[in-house]
Amino acid sequence: MVSDTAPRRVAVFGATGSIGASALDVIARHPDRYRASVLAAGRQVEALVALCVQHRPDHAVIADDTLFAALRDGLRDAGLPTRAHAGAAALDQLAASAECDTLVAAIVGAAGLSSTLAAATAGKRILLANKESLVLAGELLMRQAAGAGAEIIPIDSEHSAIFQCLRSRDASLEGAGVRRILLTASGGPFRGRSRAELGQVTPAQAVAHPKWSMGPKISVDSATLMNKGLEVIEAHHLFGAPGERIEVLVHPQSLVHSLVEFVDGSTLAQMGLPDMRTTLAVGLGWPQRIESGVGGLDLLTQGRLDFEAPDNDAFPCLGLAWQAMAAGGTAPAILNAANEVAVSAFLQGKVAFLAIPALVANALSTLSVESADTLAVLLAADQRARLITQAAIDHA
Known part of the structure; x- marks a missing residue:
């Protein structure tokens, strides 16, 4: 207190x-x-x-x-x-x-x-x-x-939403009667585009997020859906959720920040305007609620709410994150490091947008996965992934 x-x-x-x-x-x-x-x-x-x-x-x-x-x-x-x-x-x-x-x-x-x-x-x-x-x-x-x-x-808005729905990060999924966690994604600036249409997108287009004001790296991650893939891995650790109980829904209005479905058929959703001050106020004040400076949500003026499945063909980074989470150990560290190098190269104009998932996939397939027992092991895997990804960029 x-x-x-x-x-x-x-x-x-x-x-x-x-x-x-x-x-x-x-x-x-x-x-x-x-x-x-x-x-x-x-x-x-x-x-x-x-x-x-x-x-x-x-x-x-x-x-x-x-x-x-x-x-x-x-x-x-x-x-x-x-x-x-x-x-x-x-x-x-x-x-x-x-x-x-x-x-x-x-x-x-x-x-x-x-x-x-x-x-x-x-x-x-x-x-x-x-x-x-x-x-x-x-x-x-x-x-x-x-x-x-x-x-x-x-x-971040999605995990704060899950936190608020569960009321505690320590609540076990079994004890809380949780059936599944539904992470929402805006879909980014390229929602609805085919894989072929993504071949020529520019860094300026990729960082122009339709709902959130974020830094360039996070904005590109949102455009590739890697951001949502990383959030799947986060949810797995934060809430002790096995991969089969985590799903992703594309929700372009970004008003429903995530949902939790319980075994009795109830689904709780946390909603609000897309403003980080709300989740920061939750974090600062919890378990109390404090003023954030964010207005309330007027659903009458917002109109409809849409939901759709993610396009895993056009945005393969989401599937790569699931793959890394399932492999465990150092695989998520490899995924993250390769993605950071690939996104940096894209923002510098050195590689195309679709090269980002290709470079990440290359690192995951090239490097062996080890147990993530110590920080030294994780940092070594991170460094190897960076070197391999940079070498692939240099020789492209």
Whole structure:
């Protein structure tokens, strides 16, 4: 329970991104309950300093070590007492320290894993937006969290919806009488297009998501449906759900964020406007409900709600994620790493859109799967997948 006299200290990792902005918006609405005590960004020093001027945290971290002096000088020139830090070790140390009670884990990609693990080991409440932490090291992360009494609350819309429907991430599917979990997907900007029609799409078209404002990598993942595949793996770990109890529904309006079907025939759905501030407010306030700044859902003005099956032929990344989840071990880490390299190459104009699933499939078929017992094994698999995928791009 948040004290009436001491606001909960929140570290926002990925503060300069869209999720960070939404988190800081909600935090600022409740100064008596929450305080942004640590802000972290990757390379955007000026944007980070500007956020520090606005929110006055105790600590600011820039992930790129070479930018420490720029951050330190920027904070000094702004007349702030905020302490400057740089590098991955600083992120890990602050995530695990008494400087925060809660971590908003919104660093994009595998770079966010180490600090998320550090917070889990320290028993923090983690508002998890970094899906790669679960995809790359789901078994390890959940084991660490359980051992330390850490609380992981998902803040992507689909898993937040499932969390809210189940009321607890610890509820076993059997004990809760759950028959299946239905993850919804917007379908991305290319919903309805055939595989042949996807051959010439551009990065600009791929990042133009019809419903959500996201970074380029996540937007491309949404366009390929890899984002939904990663979320299937996340749901498997977050809720202890076997693959056969997880299904995907395309829902272009993005108003029903996911559903849970119970054995008695009841289906609970969580609905709302597509705004990340809602799920962040759930994560910050749970089990209480707090004001997020998001308006209510007027179904009369929204009109119809549509649902359809995903097109696995046009969007094979979803099937590749199911394949990796079924294989287990290091397979999800291979999938994630290959996808990160492939998406980066696509955004740079080095490969075509349809090369993304081909490159991921190549990594999965080339590399052997090992048991995911330690972080070292997972990171080694991640590195091998990156090297193989980059080599395939270079020789294409």
